[in-house]
Structure formats: C-alpha cells, structure tokens
Amino acid sequence: MSSKVPTTTSTPTTRILAIGTINPGVDQAKVFEILPNEVRETVNLYLDGKIDQWYSLQDRRGVVFILNVTDPTVAHEMLENLPLGQAHRMSFELIPLGPLNPLRRLPGMTPKPQ
Secondary structure (H helix, E strand, C coil): CCCCCCCCCCCCCCEEEEEEEECCCCCHHHHHHHHHHHHHHHHHHHHCCCEEEEEECCCCCEEEEEECCCCHHHHHHHHHCCHHHHCCCEEEEEEEECCCHHHHHCCCCCCCCC
C-alpha cells in the first residue's frame, strides 16, 4: 500500500531573497555620500536578526540579502526605509523562498494535516 503526496502542496515562505541594485542613471558620487549611513543601518538590520546573510553581486554593483522575513510587503517596506531606498537610488527584487518542495515526494513522506 503506497501513500501518495499531493502534487499541489503549498510551500510556506520562510525567507525572502532580496537583490538590490543601483537604479539606472544614478550618480555614483551621490551613492557614495549615502553609503556610510546605508551600511550602518544595514548592520542594524543584521544585528536585529532581520538580515540572515548578505553578499555582493559579482557581475554588477549591488547586494543580495537573505531576509528573516516571510511577507514581501514587510521586506519591501524595510528595504525602502534604508537610506538608499529613501533617496530612490536603489531598488530591490524580492523573491519568496521556502522549503524544497520536491522533498515531499521522497518515499515514505506523508502529508501533514492542515
């Protein structure tokens, strides 16, 4: 007797991937003026547990954050409140992340009651 896992199981959002890039046409000198405050406030988000990991993009100027946030609206608001966001110099692409859903199809896995 085999137990089938439903193919349309919902995956909860457990993190948000935020990819931030400098907006086109922004003067780099203006970015560098704001950068010390941006870094301080970003460090505060990390120390508050809202940023889990942070990286630099290798192919262009920008950052990648893995946020300990589950709601993209909350993530957007948090990032827009950073100095570069307030100055309209940086924008973020937000991608919700969750557990690797195909693992639910492993033999022996049974769906949890909802």
